Amino acid sequence: MEETMRDLGLKVHVIESDTATLEGGDVIFTGKEIFCGDSVSTNEEGFTILKETFPDYPCHSVFVEYPEFHLKGFLAVAAPGVMAVCDNTWGRPGWEVSISCVTV
Template identity: 45%
Template sequence: MFFLEMTDESATLEGGDVLFTGREFFVGLSKRTNQRGAEILADTFKDYAVSTVPVQDALHLKSFCSMAGPGLIAIGSSEAAQKALKVQTHLFKHNT
């Protein structure tokens, strides 16, 4: 097992903001995760695309979406979820 210790005190990365699809990472930018945290994740997992998704009006990314099976993301119907869905759909199409 691999453990990453972030020593950059300006970086924040909450586990609930990291969604791994098996092919790529979506990182929610929220009150608990910032751009620097996403950059460190991307630097650590260079073989995978890492895309950021703004998270507003929710605790973290996985508050309204999660992996529901291979190639399937379940996402809620709230306004915050629908905004994130638009970003994720655009990023997925761009990365394929």
């Protein structure tokens, strides 16, 4: 996968850690900022590496309560400037965190 991405001219960042985890389903980029799930698949070290990799964008951690697997299970970018959030046990707390840190 890495070779294919490089062949397409994309810049690839590799996590150089044996303990950091970062699940793609936990990362949402709005075009202005990054939301990252704090879940069973992404840990604090992975979140820190994500923030350090993209220092030009605010990066927010959103707790993902088990049994929800990742952030995209209840939060998504629906359109430019529009976030869609499930109105359920996992979506409500995620919404509270998300709305409190959105860059306008």
